Amino acid sequence: MNATTTSSAPTKSSLAAAGDNRTHTPANPTPVPAADSPAARSDQLLAAMVAFRDGDFTARLPLDWAGLDRRMAEAFNQAISHQERIANELTRLSGPAGPPGQPTPPLAVPGALGGWAGAVDSINTLLAERVRPATEVASAVGAAAQRTTPKLSILKRLRPETSEQHAGLEQKMTVMDPHLSRADYRALIEGFFGYYAPLEARLSASPVWAELAFDFAARRKIPRLEKDLRALGWTAEELTRLPRCAALPELATLPQVLGCLYVIEGATLGGQVITRHLLATHGITPETGGAFFAGYGAETGPQWQAFGTMITAAAERLGGENEIVASANRTFQTLNRWLFPQAVR
Ligand code: HEM
Numbered sequence: 001m002n003a004t005t006t007s008s009a010p011t012k013s014s015l016a017a018a019g020d021n022r023t024h025t026p027a028n029p030t031p032v033p034a035a036d037s038p039a040a041r042s043d044q045l046l047a048a049m050v051a052f053r054d055g056d057f058t059a060r061l062p063l064d065w066a067g068l069d070r071r072m073a074e075a076f077n078q079a080i081s082h083q084e085r086i087a088n089e090l091t092r093l094s095g096p097a098g099p100p101g102q103p104t105p106p107l108a109v110p111g112a113l114g115g116w117a118g119a120v121d122s123i124n125t126l127l128a129e130r131v132r133p134a135t136e137v138a139s140a141v142g143a144a145a146q147r148t149t150p151k152l153s154i155l156k157r158l159r160p161e162t163s164e165q166h167a168g169l170e171q172k173m174t175v176m177d178p179h180l181s182r183a184d185y186r187a188l189i190e191g192f193f194g195y196y197a198p199l200e201a202r203l204s205a206s207p208v209w210a211e212l213a214f215d216f217a218a219r220r221k222i223p224r225l226e227k228d229l230r231a232l233g234w235t236a237e238e239l240t241r242l243p244r245c246a247a248l249p250e251l252a253t254l255p256q257v258l259g260c261l262y263v264i265e266g267a268t269l270g271g272q273v274i275t276r277h278l279l280a281t282h283g284i285t286p287e288t289g290g291a292f293f294a295g296y297g298a299e300t301g302p303q304w305q306a307f308g309t310m311i312t313a314a315a316e317r318l319g320g321e322n323e324i325v326a327s328a329n330r331t332f333q334t335l336n337r338w339l340f341p342q343a344v345r
Contacts, residue, residue, distance in 0.1 A: 057084035154315035165332035191339045193225040224291040231289045245338040249330040255320030259327025268295035
């Protein structure tokens with residue numbers, strides 16, 4: 001648009017002049033302003049301001065007006081043309097840079113004052129950054145990246161890469177069912193006991209603890225599972241006769257142990273949701289059969305964080321991330337098969 005065209009937004013007068021017939025003729029039609037009347041100029045001013053507001057920076061007011069109207073038109077046109085210039089420059093800047101080392105021409109907005117001039121200066125500072133040698137920028141970015149994100153933490157991999165297994169298991173567990181019977185709940189705790197008892201025995205016997213700063217003995221879940229089963233009616237002697245899982249994940253290497261630990265430690269997080277549900281729906285407390293799901297209670301968050309610090313440091317120091325993830329998936333699978341032998345192919 002040139003300096004004397006108005007916005008494309010239709011005005012009352014332009015619609016009337018074009019013989020717009022989309023509406024019926026009102027009983028008392030609004031008088032059509034004469035082409036150069038104050039009302040017509042107000043219409044044009046409003047249309048141009050609306051265009052500006054809506055991001056059309058090409059709108060301009062006519063400069064053949066007289067007196068105060070002319071000065072208003074000039075001021076408006078200058079403001080919108082600054083904005084148009086800046087918008088165009090930003091579009092240019094967001095495009096590809098020129099050849100390395102070649103300065104990009106600075107932005108010039110003649111007559112820009114105050115905040116406009118400040119915006120121009122800021123853009124020119126950004127332009128100057130562009131001429132810094134590419135290698136300097138690349139090495140600065142590389143160094144910053146190394147300082148902040150040395151590597152994708154193993155926990156950031158484990159969650160998404162085991163989520164399918166988690167969802168499969170969670171879906172089959174009826175523990176969140178409001179109609180869960182006491183017999184169903186006891187069978188579930190028996191199932192966890194039958195899996196954790198041999199698993200924890202094998203983990204306890206593993207030689208890896210010498211290499212890890214982790215008190216596995218203090219985290220064993222079997223004492224809580226035994227407590228629950230006793231609260232649910234089993235004698236100590238009967239517990240020794242409960243079936244135990246033989247198809248456990250392989251735990252020969254340190255990454256395999258870490259992957260398995262991830263699953264059994266992570267389960268304490270979901271346990272917090274379950275424990276609230278057990279109390280609210282069935283009145284089960286840690287004293288009356290809910291100790292396993294209650295896990296570390298208020299200490300669950302800090303315990304999970306401590307585990308996270310340990311596994312992250314171990315994976316960074318010793319590697320084996322793929323093996324950790326594979327072992328976590330294998331732990332989920334074997335538990336799933338043990339708890340739901342009918343449902344798992
Ligand atoms: C109905 C059963 C279950 C529910 C409702 C459940 C729910 C949850 C929830 C809500 C979290 C996220 C907690 C948080 O971000 O603060 C979580 C995390 C987790 N759950 Fe479960 N869970 C269930 C069963 C299990 C079981 C049986 C295991 C394994 C034995 C398990 C292993 C995990 C793991 C490893 C995480 C940690 C994920 C991560 O942040 O990397 N969950 N669970």
